[in-house]
Amino acid sequence: MKILVGYRGANVGKDLMDIAVKHAKAFDGEIIVITSMVGGDKSETTALSKAETNLKQTKAYFDDCGVKSQTHLLVRGLEAGEDIVKYAKEKNIDEIIIGVRSRSKVGKLIFGSTAQVVILDAPCPVLTVK
Numbered sequence: 001m002k003i004l005v006g007y008r009g010a011n012v013g014k015d016l017m018d019i020a021v022k023h024a025k026a027f028d029g030e031i032i033v034i035t036s037m038v039g040g041d042k043s044e045t046t047a048l049s050k051a052e053t054n055l056k057q058t059k060a061y062f063d064d065c066g067v068k069s070q071t072h073l074l075v076r077g078l079e080a081g082e083d084i085v086k087y088a089k090e091k092n093i094d095e096i097i098i099g100v101r102s103r104s105k106v107g108k109l110i111f112g113s114t115a116q117v118v119i120l121d122a123p124c125p126v127l128t129v130k
Contacts, residue, residue: 001029002091006084006098006118007058008035008051013099015129017061020097023127024067031069032091033058036083039075048073081117089123096126 005020007013020031035051037044055071062069074083088096100115119126 001027001094003027003029003031004084004088004091004093004096005031005033006036006080006096006114007033007054008099013054013058016097016099017058019127019129021062021065021067023095023097024069029068029094031062031067032093033062033069033071034074034084034087035072036074036076036078036080036087038077038079048075079114079117081114081121084114084118085121085123093124095124096122098126098128100128100130 001024003020003023005016007016023029024031033055035055037047037051039048051073055073059069059071072087074087076083076086078086084096084098087093096118098115098118115128119128
């Protein structure tokens with residue numbers, strides 16, 4: 001089983017990782033952690049470096065838990081939700097685990113919602129963690 005974890009290193013990240021470990025162990029799965037960034041701006045060098053560091057720490061966590069994993073930093077010019085869905089289709093992912101934030105209805109309307117795009121367009125089941 002291939003389990004994709006959309007990860008940004010946010011507060012909900014630890015909960016995502018714990019659930020991913022449980023699912024990987026229960027279903028003899030592999031965890032694929034991705035961080036998606038739009039890219040294309042020189043000012044993003046610090047953000048890219050931070051994302052790479054977060055992914056290295058995440059890989060070490062999964063290694064310590066005895067779970068097979070890999071990490072990928074995607075900079076393909078796509079918004080995170082679109083990128084996660086596209087990657088899931090490309091790699092035949094079996095499950096996606098993503099974090100969600102509470103936002104007002106107006107906030108979701110104006111800014112969109114990564115989770116909403118993933119939930120509606122994903123080619124596989126999506127587990128959301130608050």
